[in-house]
Amino acid sequence: MDLRNDLERDLVNIADNLSDVLFVSKRRLAAVHACEAHHLAEQRTPFEWSIPLARGSVSHKAIELSMHLAGQRDPGDLVDEAVAILIDRQTRVGDFLSTCGEASRAELRSESSAMVSSFLDTFPTLRKGWRPATEVSKRVELCQEKITLSGKFDLTIGMPNDTTAGRVIVDVKTGGFAPEHREDLRFYALIETLVTGVPPLLVATHYIESGRMLEEAITEDVLNSAVRRTTDGIIRLSQLENEDVEPVRKPGAACRWCPISDDCTPGTAWLNDSDGW
Ligand code: SF4
Known part of the structure; x- marks a missing residue:
């Protein structure tokens, strides 16, 4: 199994036509596979922080602190420390936190x-x-650095050695289950394998609200499936950026927060049928 070779073989033509480096994250891959029209609309909409978005960042930082600070800490204290760090580092979420008001x-x-x-x-x-x-x-550069796969794993446990899988990658979710979460972690398993040469032993999504942990063992089939999905997604991302193709509309949960839903016939029909859910 030569995953890098499989990816580069299918992407070399796309890479040759790229004018700039194409960055591929789990979020971009999930977006292009969900609804291409939504993906393009979001790219054109200036990003704005909100309380629900900031909540995820703050909670992740507080959880990170809980794993590294000695002794048991009160969750409220961990959150205060997390907010202070994010503001102090002058991150974009920190700017939002310092200006969003006391309430x-x-x-x-x-x-x-x-x-x-x-x-x-x-x-x-x-x-x-x-x-x-x-x-x-972690990041992986492909096709003479024209394409970059990047990931930030919430939590890893264990260590591989030269030949044996030994690491577990955990994604921590503040919202509910969605089928693409499994694909997110398969993408991370692919990055890990390309970087270390050894696949992770296991990937798992931990849902904070329900306390559920969904795990998947990483097999050759899983990695091959991640290669195919990644390749397909990169090809579509590049074609959409070059305006070579019409964006496909795929109604689904994303219609609820889609910036162009008012002007989208399939999206409006889906929203009416789903009765707001
Ligand atoms: S409303 Fe739904 S189908 Fe239409 S572009 Fe948005 S996400 Fe896609």
Whole structure:
């Protein structure tokens, strides 16, 4: 199995026609596979932070702190530390947090504290010997650096050696289950394999609100499926950027927050049929 060769063989023609480096994240892949018209509309809409979006970032940072700070910490204190760090680092979410107003910050503190509390109640206590690491960034450059696959793993546990899979990659979700979460982690498994030469032993999505953990063992079939999905997604991303193809509309859950839903016939029909859900 030569995953890099499989990817580059199918992407070389696309890469030759790229005017700039194409960055591919799990979010972009999920977006282009969900609804291409929505993906393009979102790209043209300026991004704005909101309390629900900031809640995810703050909760993730607070959970990260809970794994590395000694002793048991109150979830509210962890959230306060997380907010202070994000503001201090002058991140974009930090700018939002410092200007969103006291009432919004209080709402965010309350919701994030509840998230962190649920996580601490439901996630197994991590031991040092498991070598846990949080916010692990990895990237893979393909086709003479024309295409970059990038990922930031919420949590990894364990270590591979030269020949044996030994790492578990965990994605922590603040919302509910969605089928694409499994594909997100398959993409991460592909990145991990390309970087280290050894596949992860297991990938898992942990849902904070329900305390559920959905796991998948990483097999050759899973990695081949990730290669196909990644290749298909990159080809479509590049064709859409070059305006070589008409964007496909695929109604679904994303219609609920789609910026062009008022002008989209299939999306409006789906929303009417789904009765708001
Ligand atoms: S409303 Fe739905 S189908 Fe239409 S573009 Fe948006 S996400 Fe796609």
